[in-house]
Amino acid sequence: MELSDCTSCADLREVVQITSPGQLAQAIRVVRGHLADGTLVEASRDIPGYLGLLQERGPWPDYIEHEFSCSCCGQRFRLVAETYHGAGGRWEPVVEARGTRSHVVPAA
Numbered sequence: 001m002e003l004s005d006c007t008s009c010a011d012l013r014e015v016v017q018i019t020s021p022g023q024l025a026q027a028i029r030v031v032r033g034h035l036a037d038g039t040l041v042e043a044s045r046d047i048p049g050y051l052g053l054l055q056e057r058g059p060w061p062d063y064i065e066h067e068f069s070c071s072c073c074g075q076r077f078r079l080v081a082e083t084y085h086g087a088g089g090r091w092e093p094v095v096e097a098r099g100t101r102s103h104v105v106p107a108a
């Protein structure tokens with residue numbers, strides 16, 4: 001575990017399984033709250049404001065996948081939910097493998 005000691009996103013750094021529409025609504029509500037107070041910023045730049053369009057109680061798109069990052073430490077988080085099949089999904093911190101882009105060896 002190499003996650004930061006940032007206190008801003010400490011509560012967000014645990015995986016939350018989403019197994020019901022109620023839990024998805026709760027997750028969206030929490031995320032929207034953090035976006036509103038600036039704790040999180042949207043990292044999925046290609047679809048700005050996407051989550052803001054979602055209704056707290058649905059209807060939702062069949063599939064939701066959205067990334068956010070902590071405005072303090074940059075830790076990334078992902079909200080994934082497949083609403084079509086019964087709202088199965090999860091909230092999780094995105095843990096990138098370290099060292100994969102630290103040494104770029106130029107081609108000989």
Ligand SMILES: [Zn+2]
Binds near residue numbers: 073075
């Ligand atoms: Zn943080």
